[in-house]
Every structure is written in structure tokens, then in C-alpha cells.
Amino acid sequence: MRDLSRFSHRELAAFICQHLRGRGVDAVLTGGACVTIYTRNxxxxxxxxxxxxxxxxxxxxDAALADIGFLPEGRIYVNSKVRYSVDILNPPLSIGENKISETNTITVKKMALRLLIPTDSVRDRLAAYYFWNDLQALKQALMVAGSNPIDLEAVEKWSKKEGAREKFRMFREKLEKNKL
Structure with a gap:
């Protein structure tokens, strides 16, 4: 078994994604891990x-992750030699009721990692801000949007559908202020 303790966050994500794919599990990275990648740590x-x-x-x-030392603890998987836990969420790939069909694939040390596109990473983080008033998630959305090209019109349209017009306005103002 490979020594995963030396892997960076990005390397471990790519390794797990590729390992799962080899076991017939198509997985897409979401959440804060995408923020880490899109903000370059x-x-x-x-x-x-x-x-x-x-x-x-x-x-x-369970079997695929056990092969690389990750064992279930409740709903997450942990490996005592690795500082990152793994969570495998059920399909579909979505943000609220909005199913996601487009993903990004990056190569990390010859390993393919599927993850949300930057626009959907922003929407994912904004969803936590909109529905749970998670200010850390707002900050994460701003970090991704400030570091990557995103489709701001698509984010605005989605935000309006989610009933978060005012919170989107605040997001946009903060984003424009940060770009100055």
C-alpha cells in the first residue's frame, strides 16, 4: 500500500478519485476541498x-476505501496515517434541487481528479451562506470567485431562484470590492 501520509490535499483527492474509479465508483469532489484547490491552499x-x-x-x-486504509467511522472514513477524512455523499451531484452535469477534471501527478467547476464551487459555498447564514462559506465563495473565472450571471440567476437576491447582492458587492 502507498504511503498516503506524504500526499498533499490535492494529491490525496486525486489518488482517492482515481482509486475509486478503478473500483467502479465514479466520484466528484465537492465542498470545501474544491475551495482548497481553487484557492491554491x-x-x-x-x-x-x-x-x-x-x-x-x-x-x-467501503471495500474500495479499506483497500487504501480508510475505514468507516460513522458516516465518514478515516485513515490514522492521514490528516484528512473522506465523506462519500449519495447522488445526485447537485446544489439544492439544481442537478450538476458539467464537472472539471484536473491532472495531479498523472492522476485524474473530477471536481466541481469554479462556478458550481461558488454556488455550493453560497448555498451554505444562503440557507444557514454560514459566513465562512461566504468567505470561501468570495475566495473562489476572486481567484477563478466564474459565470456570475449563472450564479445570480440561481440565487434569485433560491430566493436569495439580497444575499447575492451582498456577495457581488464584496466580490467587486475585493477586486479593486
């Missing part, structure tokens, strides 16, 4: 959240 997530878009069974996922 300015934000540091302590976990790796994947959506099991293939709908593989828990038994298949």
Missing part, C-alpha cells in the same frame, strides 16, 4: 467530500 479544508455519482453500493465503497 489559501483556504485549508480538513476533509475530502465526494459525491458518488455512479450510485455504487456502500459495500463497494
Amino acid at each position: 489559501r483556504y485549508k479544508s480538513t476533509d475530502l467530500d465526494f459525491v458518488n455519482v455512479s450510485g455504487a453500493s456502500v459495500n463497494v465503497i
Whole structure:
């Protein structure tokens, strides 16, 4: 078994994604881990959240992750040699009721990592801000939007559908202020 303790956050995410794919599990990285990648580690997530878009069974996922030393503890998987936990979320890949079809694939040390596109990473973080008033999630959305090209019109349209017009306005103002 490979020594995962030396892997960076990005390397571990790519390794797990590729390992799962080899076991028939198509997984897409979401959540704060995408923020870590899109902000080049300015934000540091302590976990790796994947959506099991293939709908593989828990038994298949448990066995695949056990192969690389991650064992279930409640709903997350931990490896005592690694500082990051892993969570495998059920399909579909979505933000609220909005299903996501487009993903990004990056290569990390010859390993393919599927993750949310920057626009959807921003929407994912804004969802936590909109629905739970999570100010840390707002900050994360601003960090991703300030560091990557995003489709701000799509974010605005989605925000209006979610009934968060005023919170989106605040997000946009903060984003424009940060770009000055």
C-alpha cells in the first residue's frame, strides 16, 4: 500500500478519485476541498467530500476505501496515517434541487481528479451562506470567485431562484470590492 501520509490535499483527492474509479465508483469532489484547490491552499479544508455519482453500493465503497486504509467511522472514513477524512455523499451531484452535469477534471501527478467547476464551487459555498447564514462559506465563495473565472450571471440567476437576491447582492458587492 502507498504511503498516503506524504500526499498533499490535492494529491490525496486525486489518488482517492482515481482509486475509486478503478473500483467502479465514479466520484466528484465537492465542498470545501474544491475551495482548497481553487484557492491554491489559501483556504485549508480538513476533509475530502465526494459525491458518488455512479450510485455504487456502500459495500463497494467501503471495500474500495479499506483497500487504501480508510475505514468507516460513522458516516465518514478515516485513515490514522492521514490528516484528512473522506465523506462519500449519495447522488445526485447537485446544489439544492439544481442537478450538476458539467464537472472539471484536473491532472495531479498523472492522476485524474473530477471536481466541481469554479462556478458550481461558488454556488455550493453560497448555498451554505444562503440557507444557514454560514459566513465562512461566504468567505470561501468570495475566495473562489476572486481567484477563478466564474459565470456570475449563472450564479445570480440561481440565487434569485433560491430566493436569495439580497444575499447575492451582498456577495457581488464584496466580490467587486475585493477586486479593486
